[in-house]
Amino acid sequence: MRILFCGDVMGRSGRDGLMRHLPALKKRFAPEVTIVNAENAAGGHGVTLKIAQELLALGIDCLTTGNHVWNQKELLSSIALLPNLLRPLNFPANTSGKGSFLHVLPDGRKLLIANIMGQRGIEPILDDPFATADKLLAMNRLSPALQGIFIDFHAEVTSEKVAMGAHLDGRVSAVVGTHTHIPTADARVLPAGTAFQTDTGMCGDFNSVIGMKKELALWRFIQKTPGERLSPAEGEATICGLFVETNDKTGLAVKAESFQTGGVLAPR
Numbered sequence: 001m002r003i004l005f006c007g008d009v010m011g012r013s014g015r016d017g018l019m020r021h022l023p024a025l026k027k028r029f030a031p032e033v034t035i036v037n038a039e040n041a042a043g044g045h046g047v048t049l050k051i052a053q054e055l056l057a058l059g060i061d062c063l064t065t066g067n068h069v070w071n072q073k074e075l076l077s078s079i080a081l082l083p084n085l086l087r088p089l090n091f092p093a094n095t096s097g098k099g100s101f102l103h104v105l106p107d108g109r110k111l112l113i114a115n116i117m118g119q120r121g122i123e124p125i126l127d128d129p130f131a132t133a134d135k136l137l138a139m140n141r142l143s144p145a146l147q148g149i150f151i152d153f154h155a156e157v158t159s160e161k162v163a164m165g166a167h168l169d170g171r172v173s174a175v176v177g178t179h180t181h182i183p184t185a186d187a188r189v190l191p192a193g194t195a196f197q198t199d200t201g202m203c204g205d206f207n208s209v210i211g212m213k214k215e216l217a218l219w220r221f222i223q224k225t226p227g228e229r230l231s232p233a234e235g236e237a238t239i240c241g242l243f244v245e246t247n248d249k250t251g252l253a254v255k256a257e258s259f260q261t262g263g264v265l266a267p268r
Helices: 011-029 049-056 075-081 129-139 158-168 214-223
Strands: 002-006 033-037 062-064 100-104 110-117 148-154 174-178 195-197 202-204 238-246 253-261
Touching: 002 011, 002 148, 002 174, 011 033, 011 049, 011 202, 011 238, 011 253, 033 148, 049 062, 049 075, 062 110, 110 129, 129 148, 129 158, 148 158, 158 174, 174 238, 195 238, 195 253
Parallel strands: 002 033, 033 062, 110 148, 148 174, 174 195
Antiparallel strands: 002 238, 100 110, 202 238, 238 253
């Protein structure tokens, strides 16, 4: 199975960049499943139902989110309309929406996609992500009936992300880190066969402070006061992500290749 994942979409720049570059990425990697993290797609603060529908119309099969999922409060009542728009699985059980989605390919193969959020240095503090992953896998195992399991682990601290990769190695097809917006240089297949990258980076303008306008972010760091609400930088986006290829017989990864295209970062 060939899976294309694009990191956190940051505002209009990220949305426009995804629209511009996704066709070429699909031509390059020929993915059978495309997944995108959309939690910053609405002005850098959450995602709306309308924007989610526009992204899915680009040929994206599933959208994941993270700690900003409810920044657009309308989503609390509308997320259930899109079963392939996920909020973190480790929210309380009665929270709106779902934390996992079973995607069925045209030929009948199945990929379980789950969105889990870390606990360290990020709010709100949700249920234990490691226990959440274990509970998910107690009910869903790689098998001839389930050819892939893909985890978007949305977390702040690199050690927690690396630990999750080690915890799930050999039990899932891929663990991809999101949230910090800067692509890490450690994309690889772990020893037991799980594709991993600590953070896939963002789809947004890198002439910024993690996607936000520099002057607004600098004010907060230098003046130590909130200032204006942070808003996304508006230059050309770099599209960052990870391509994963798996063995359908085992569900484990045979390839993990990070990519970035467009904007100010060197292409790869």
